[in-house]
Amino acid sequence: MRLQRKVAVVTGAARGLGRACAVAFAAQGADLVLADIAADLPGVPYPLGTESQLQHTARLCREQGASVLVRRLDVRDAAGADALVASTVDRFGRLDVLVNNAGIAAPSGAAVHEVTEAQWQLMIDVNLSGAWRMIRSVGPVMTGQRAGSIINVSSTAGVVGYRNFAGYVAAKHGLIGLTKAAALDLAPLKVRVNALCPGSVRDSEQVEGRMLAAIASSLGVPRAEHEQVFVRDQPMNSLVEPEDVASAALWLASDESKQVTGSVITVDGGFTTR
Amino acid sequence: MNRGLAAIAASERLDHARRSCATGDCVHAIARVLDGGSTPSQLETVLQQRIGQLPLGGDAARCRVWLEEVPADRSSDRAAAWRARELQRPLHTAGGLLLRATLAQYRDGRELILVAHRALLGRSALAALAAELCGGPPADLACQRAAQDPPDSLDEAVRASFHPLSLDWCTRRTSGGEQVGVEFELGLAPGDQRAVAGTVLAALAIALARYENRTELVIGALTSDGLAAPEGIALVPITVDEECGAREFAAAAGAALTRFRCCWHGRQLSQDLAGADGGLATVALHLDTAIEPGWYEPGRLADFPVTVHVTRDRTRPELLLGAIRCAGERFDPGMVRQFGAHVAAAFAALVSAPDQPIGELSLLGADEAEAVARLGDGGPLAPARWPTIHEAVAAQAASRPDAIAVSYQDEELSYRELEERGEQVSAALRAKGIGTGARVGVCLPRSAELIAVLLGILKAGAAYVPMDPDHPAERLRYTAADAELSAVVAADLFPATGDLPVFGTAELSGCTDTGSPGATGDDPAYLIYTSGSTGRPKGVVVPHRNVVSLVEATRRDLGLGPADTWTQFHSVAFDFSVWEIWGCLMTGGRLVVVPPLVARAPEEFLGLLRRTGVTVLNQTPTAFGQLLTCPRLLGELAVRLVVFGGETLNTKVLTTWLDHRPEQVCRLVNMFGITETTVHVTAEHLDRRSAIEGSRAVGGALPGWSVRVRDARGRLLPPGVRGEIWVGGAGVALGYFNQPGLTEQRFHTDPVSGARWYRSGDLGRLLPDGRLEHLGRLDDQVSVRGHRVETGEITAVLLEDPVVTAAAVTTEHDVDAGTLLHAFVVAPEGTDPLAVRRRAAQRLPQYMLPTTISCVPRLPLTANGKLDLAALSPRPGPVQVVRQEPRLADPVERICQVWSELLGMATGPSDDFFELGGNSLLATKLSLVLQEAGFPALPVRQLYRRSTPLGVAGYYEQLDPGQSADAEQKGATDQC
Structure with missing residues (x-):
């Protein structure tokens, strides 16, 4: 039980990487707080996680023996983030892990000078500022405990650039900067902050992933074709599985990585190595 | 309110x-x-x-x-x-x-x-x-x-009597992992609720008292007895009076529970009473005997490292159950389980034998006691073929007469020659009427002849009483008189003692043997004097059979045999030499006698080891440490076995040795032993892991030997609990010579089996695997560079000084110099401490002379009126050196300066290194610091020959006239 007695908050937990991490944590003895917007967003051109998916994630975690608190949360809502943390400590008495996984892949597909003000704001507000808001809310609890691990889910787009993805790339790069700054701020108080950079993750059925489909559609390309191109380019010639990313998150969440902070872990089949 | x-x-x-x-x-x-x-x-x-x-x-x-x-x-x-x-x-x-x-x-x-x-x-x-x-x-x-709280300030009586418990029997030195929780059956509840509470608390107190070796305890107690009063934790003081009857004691405990009550949730009492890690270093008892539906989790009572929860069994309410929870991860589950079982045993005894005094209550059941006894037994020892030392040596001589038995510098004696010389000595002694039952003193410098003389004395049927020629005359005289010697074999002038005959070695020849030796295994082989706490050394009488058993017990395991070469490094007056000499000769090995000056100079000793191909090396840890200052020479040795003895070994130093002589090539064995039990009692084989972990284990008892750990009342203690080490078996000496009272005090005869045991005064505990852990002394005995020293003996000698009215001795451990002795005397103002020291030197051997003597106006006392040793500062001010010398040339002054820094006191050009507190360990260091100051290396033997700065300057002059004052580094060509 690598996360015995620990309490983890996962945003974007309804499906995809969020679900994969939550279930992996539950299997290792953690109790979970699952947060997701569980509704569509006007500016986002593809369906986001649903209430039913969120409850299913909770069920999967409970089957692993975890106690689960489920909350709908828009990470642009600071008061909501504070309320979530307050409920967490009331229910569980502590807060050990935060996985900042909530994020949107689109609106994308436009060249940098063709992105609208609203599209840019939305990208930054959800993908970057959302993570900061959550850190701000959990900070007092974790520093008071002198223990905590914050995992920011960035992307290979946080390390290299992609065409027609300016907002996403900027936000994901910003997330790594936030990781490093936060790591330095919180290190004296024994709270660690690290970034996880998944490459292209397969849209698995189990976790009902959607990212690749969303990216493909914003590029105007059929998903299967997008996948093929990608796999061919990938040094390991396969897509990353959600469990691969969850394993890395598990290591970062547990005390096994207690001397690891401010670091960037890429799980990308070698994509960014070239 | x-x-x-x-x-x-x-x-x-x-x-x-x-x-x-x-x-x-x-x-x-x-x-x-x-x-x-x-x-x-x-x-x-x-x-x-x-x-x-x-x-x-x-x-x-x-x-x-x-x-x-x-x-x-x-x-x-x-x-x-x-x-x-x-x-x-x-x-x-x-x-x-x-x-x-x-x-x-x-x-x-x-x-x-x-x-x-x-x-x-x-x-x-x-x-x-x-x-x-x-x-x-x-x-x-x-x-x-209720807004009113009972007063929640701590009762003054409780605060005054609180001493943190050590809990060393259940804590590990490294964290283990999981939190320890242990469950056990406590026993059937007696009578009414109040009796239950008292009896449970009494049982816990008794078990704790035995484990912690104390009679005064303060135990935290939380009793949940209904809605009548707010819940509180009381700190209950309990005195475990051995004479008190069980029923009475339980009743008193129960009464104490109700008398001391405080609602302390509101106060952090641990501020007042905190142990080293901030918690309240005692055990808490949580008695919760209500039966209710549902599950109850008592949690941990604040700040207590160990909490004992007592509840009733749900299906059998008359059965009490115990559970012990420990805070943190440093607790040993096996020991906690054992403690729980003993609390249950105490409980059962209190209930079943209400009139028995609790001092007679045994925590260990009959089976358990037997198992603990077996744990401490070294196993059976086969009888040796030869009942006496000299017969065993003779057997070796018979089978390999031309093998070399003893060598000293260029001199060699084969086994045949050794035997012949021994026979001569024996015949000469018998011709003078000295035989079985007599004691013969030996005061000779080291040589091959000395060994032959010892052998001769044994062959004559007498016991030898070894004396060091370096000892002061007064001490030699004392020993001769106390041991009632029939004669002394000496080389130089032996101080006259009445009409005691003194023979030179030359006089012990020219006779032929006529009668049979007549010594049996039960006859004394030697008397060795050890420091006495009352001021006078005492002679330990050891019979042949003990030495024979020692060799038999170790021979096979250590692979001792004719292929081995041993050193005799230690003085014959030190019982480690018994092992070196007879362990070697009784197994057919070759003994290399080490000249004293070589023994004191590590590089020279290493050279000797290499030249003579020594395979078995016996060392005190202090001397061994000296060898490690020249590590690059270690690889060239033939040593295949190192035996440590004489003092506590700090295993961490072994890694350096192992780096140059790995375990596959050379075995390291630590042996705990005492003169009164014939040199060795236990053996522990050491490896790299022992060194890394800093193990204090000294091993299991040798075959034929037994160890027990008992408390002050002689009760057997279970594994893990510290107490006094008792030694039994084949090594127990006959007693102290002519001291029947002291002998009876220290040597105990078991009334049932008749077996004899020696109470060592050493503190230790048995580990669950049967190995012994040595934890120090119960008294004022210390070890100085391997020598056993009773500080009481030093104090007694100081008090005999005409100007001294009070004296105390403290010890200090110095990284370079080993254990230092500091003496504080009360004497008239203006007394020269050096003069006191010189007078003491007439009675005490070198290793017992205090490094410093300070005159103080009075000795500090504690509040109870006892001597407050802690208040005597370990680094007293420098001894006044009354010397006025004219200004001399630079080199001498610089040497003085180097010396002053090393010895920590002002040094004049004519001051003697050893008089100022230098010792053999510092002598080695002196050479290094002199080299650092630009002087050539100073071999230790030269320091012994000229032990003043003037003398050393003279030596340098001799080496290279005119260059000794150079600031150039002379290099460390022959230093390591």
């Missing part, structure tokens, strides 16, 4: 409660089946109402009932795991709420779990509230509402 004070008290309690929430202390929980259809919000309403009425209830409106789905059946393992997790879930500090309510929805039913801080809800209140929420009658929480 007015509301103002009540408010303060409440907020203090709240603060404490919040602090302890963070550590999980003082939080308990209950889980009960919830039948009926109450909805979460209905439960919430009732809950908020109840909590709102309590002084620490906080913002009751925030009190929620959390709904949790558990996909399992209520009676399943999965549900049990989930429930346990929920019952132990902490409360959050800053939340301000000291309660959490969770409603579990299992597949087949519901359960309510309440987690609360004890300051908010005590045991009974928590149970009552849970019962109400689950459909029972309204809870009466009046006592919890």
